[in-house]
Amino acid sequence: MAIKLQGIFTPTLVPLDERGQVNEPELRRFISWLIDHGVHGLYPNGSTGEFPRFTAEERRRIVAITCHEARGRVPVLAGAAEANVKETLAACEAYHAMGAQAVAIVSPFYFKLSPESVYAYFAEIARHTPIDVTLYNIPMFASPIDVPTIRRLAGEFPRVIGIKDSSGDLAFMMRMIAAIRPLRPDFSFLTGWEAVLAPMLMIGCDGGTNASSNAVPEVTRRIYELARAGNYQEAMKWQYRIIELFDAMLFPFEFPDGFRSAAELRGFRFGQGRQPLTSSQQSDRTALASVLQCILADFELIDRPASGCAPRTRQLEQDKIEQVVFEVMHELQKRGVF
């Protein structure tokens, strides 16, 4: 029997080489580092993994590398959404063969579908998949999956074994848990919104698939363990710290560039992303990376910039500017201007 999905699954970022192709050695190095730093599982082809920006072939290769490098040390939850049901089922079969524990399938996107059609889509997949399926609800990007639909799918299909929800809406999560746990105690509830990770664990979530764990796997694991142990007071201290980092990675960048910048500070090269940047965006990012470095340094995970860190205000535009001023002053001092 399948083991319930729980803990923190990293929706892995994908390093690219100088030609813009998947950088396999760096991806392997990154995966091993994540496992060594305590993530409970890996989730390739998530939104953080920018699945829509890769080709179908590249998505397969990313899962293959991930499963191979994981070597059973942690389970792999493979993102398997493709252009249509038939292609998605083919991916399910492939990932099953590669040794993934389960797949995650995002609700249909581009077209916004009704609940009845969302049900029809997942039901057709659930009838034929050879591997367990996690529903992936991300209403800001894809057709929403509502509580009656989840309940219907959970009630009819044993292969549907969990939901990953990235709405960050606690009341919605409680409604799902109240509706489904009585009939399916094995069903996993994972949150994709680490801004509220500790509260989500307190209300009964089994874990999370959190982009931040690409950059600070130690911290997301700590919050998980503290909350699981019922030590909510301590969990909340870390929660307040991670929300600062999360906001600094999320808002001033296009997703997931801020998470990439922070993970680079941990010693990896992710290369140029596939969404092009204007030159003004590129210079912005240098300043923003300094702010991220200061936040990560406060976690004692890396060193501060040589020039030091400006006090942070939690107003990101202002933090960015102050950090730049700080670095320019440092440079001038070094040159003996003062």
Add this chain to the structure above:
Amino acid sequence: MAIKLQGIFTPTLVPLDERGQVNEPELRRFISWLIDHGVHGLYPNGSTGEFPRFTAEERRRIVAITCHEARGRVPVLAGAAEANVKETLAACEAYHAMGAQAVAIVSPFYFKLSPESVYAYFAEIARHTPIDVTLYNIPMFASPIDVPTIRRLAGEFPRVIGIKDSSGDLAFMMRMIAAIRPLRPDFSFLTGWEAVLAPMLMIGCDGGTNASSNAVPEVTRRIYELARAGNYQEAMKWQYRIIELFDAMLFPFEFPDGFRSAAELRGFRFGQGRQPLTSSQQSDRTALASVLQCILADFELIDRPASGCAPRTRQLEQDKIEQVVFEVMHELQKRGVF
């Protein structure tokens, strides 16, 4: 020095008599019952109190009755939003004279204002008010108040002493607390969304202004006390129960009719609301009130219907129908049909 606002403040429903006027004796009886059942404060002229459906004179009278009946047993937070700054300030003065502890002022509504204009509005009030002011953020109905604006107001005006937020967004609440508590430890953070009351208390809220406390003041107080004592496991058990009730009062009714129906089950007559109902809405409400009665009976606060209670599914339309079937069967049995 002012005492920090904390605990559960009831945004009181307003009983109407058969002519559609404020029913003063019933309002007094209701207020005393709320105080006797443990609410920490009263909040007349909130959204639950349907302030936009009363005239300016009626709003004053409602606060006057509330302050008089409270007799200092609990603090009164009086909703003071009027047509413009001058009228609002006049209400602030009046409520100050009546003995309210503070006022709550909803962000400008109808017109959707920019953050700069929301700031200008509250700043003008804060400069001249003789009584402490709580900001009221309810983005589904009024111009949103964002974190930089709250921070600006909290930093500049000692008279601004708290915020009531009805968004139910935990990440937003954490961002507010992180931005403001360091500079204003006296600042109160109250949540108006009891679907997430226990999690909000866990992340550091000082209390709530919760419509549900009109119907189940014992339960909202219990959640508050358990959470304050750090007993989150137990608080969450009650939280899961109150979300079922909250959803059953909120979704199938026009707000705040479901809360009125539930409070009537506690022994009060609220009369016909000011928003007219069609006959199909009226018959719907009878069936829905039976569902509410069953939920309240599970809390052991009132008796179950004579005809008994159908099992609930948490799908409200279905619960409503099943309850009606249950009652019809009971009636037929009584008449000897079976």
Add this chain to the structure above:
Amino acid sequence: MAIKLQGIFTPTLVPLDERGQVNEPELRRFISWLIDHGVHGLYPNGSTGEFPRFTAEERRRIVAITCHEARGRVPVLAGAAEANVKETLAACEAYHAMGAQAVAIVSPFYFKLSPESVYAYFAEIARHTPIDVTLYNIPMFASPIDVPTIRRLAGEFPRVIGIKDSSGDLAFMMRMIAAIRPLRPDFSFLTGWEAVLAPMLMIGCDGGTNASSNAVPEVTRRIYELARAGNYQEAMKWQYRIIELFDAMLFPFEFPDGFRSAAELRGFRFGQGRQPLTSSQQSDRTALASVLQCILADFELIDRPASGCAPRTRQLEQDKIEQVVFEVMHELQKRGVF
């Protein structure tokens, strides 16, 4: 029998004196000017008239002044929405007695009501009103009125004689006209969104209630007359000009401050609005008023600024800056700097 509402009705701005009170002499002078400049009717207490920022007494006085000053020269459509049905009916009676031709009643706002409740609200009013009623649909600010609801109200209540729609959605307007005109050929369809005035007239609207007619009554009338005469090519030339002005009055200001600024350029004093401004907003408005002056000068309705006009780009922030540069250069030239 009532005459069908048609033509351009001005949702009149309200001049305030230095104490912030309704400036009656200036309001009278403004009303007469509008009539002299060709508006077909007057619409006090609209959104442009900022009805929510006045007290119930002030709203009555504004209609009384308007009816008195109009002296039957043009019909008055009086905004009559008050706190609840009873108060609204009292306003209907008062405005009927004052000689208004009809009232306009905005859909319930603050609370967002279901179509069934919107129906119940207007049905209750329609049953008791002594004066014809125009529904007012403004979904960005108030509960939307959908086509089945309008059809139901138009079919059941002869007193409901028209709709003013401010959504600017042409397809929605066509759906309304197709659903209602066959049963109620007398029903009036008015658009409140002059960005699309000529196209709305082409698809069959009877007229408009357009904020821009406060500033350029000659232009809105011309578009109306050209479109009514079937001269759409010519109407569209003016339409392209008015959208530039409309955007410049609408977007960079809080509504309706830009319309007030433009109307001031026609020779009226509207005073400080009731929504306070920060000092940075105030200095912004000076620059923006220069841009408005240049646009109005191109219509040959007023003179250009002494300093001249920068070429406009239709990007408002940029236009504002360029106009300021232009004026500063002029000042420096005058002082002999060049």
Add this chain to the structure above:
Amino acid sequence: MAIKLQGIFTPTLVPLDERGQVNEPELRRFISWLIDHGVHGLYPNGSTGEFPRFTAEERRRIVAITCHEARGRVPVLAGAAEANVKETLAACEAYHAMGAQAVAIVSPFYFKLSPESVYAYFAEIARHTPIDVTLYNIPMFASPIDVPTIRRLAGEFPRVIGIKDSSGDLAFMMRMIAAIRPLRPDFSFLTGWEAVLAPMLMIGCDGGTNASSNAVPEVTRRIYELARAGNYQEAMKWQYRIIELFDAMLFPFEFPDGFRSAAELRGFRFGQGRQPLTSSQQSDRTALASVLQCILADFELIDRPASGCAPRTRQLEQDKIEQVVFEVMHELQKRGVF
């Protein structure tokens, strides 16, 4: 030099065979029929063509078949959006080689990008494409393209030669035309929202890419020709008729199933769509197809159902039910029940 895109381009539906694969003979027959019935161009891989539900290989094949079958009789505007800039450019090259006149590229979807990033994406494509590019703005499904971004792209890149806008917002279209036509008189403005086709042509659009032209190419062409000839009165008569059909194809179905149903009534077999249907959806569609048949019969393009047509109310749920009643009555009559 390239010819300006104008007229009605059909975003072609894709027939599938019983195995769910592209049905090439039927697609060829359909394309030729469209050309014979007066469409000015073909637009494979649009939203109506469900490009996200096909694989990259299938999308190429669809364009290849379309170009081959068109044989230069009408221009082909090929949808070329792929997973990333590099893949999109490869598609541009392929479609150029196949003889397409231009490509249409939808703004990035799934992730919602800022205007600066939307610019960066199209700029990178525009720098390297060997074929003219039409921007495709469909804000309900993809990152919106705002006026300053379109202006920037149109000003910098001669290869960007037009925009297809599916917002249906006339004011937005006028703002685009006002901003861009003075600098780029060759730039094409196409509307994808035939609910407002005649008004869009009146304000200056060059044509449309309209899903309805799959079912009624004669009617969309007639509207185009009447509007181009300045005969707006007559164009509007047809516009009112097409909006009824459009609504009946759009709202009660998942897009583009209603358009497929209507096109099937013209004599084509489209097969089962790739999005699965529940059995309740399937039986719904039979009833809805009867309504579509009645509307098309009123255009005198096909025969009415043997059982006749219920009067239509333009309330689709009600029309569907009445049509079913009508058909059942007919069946009973045939069986001699009456």
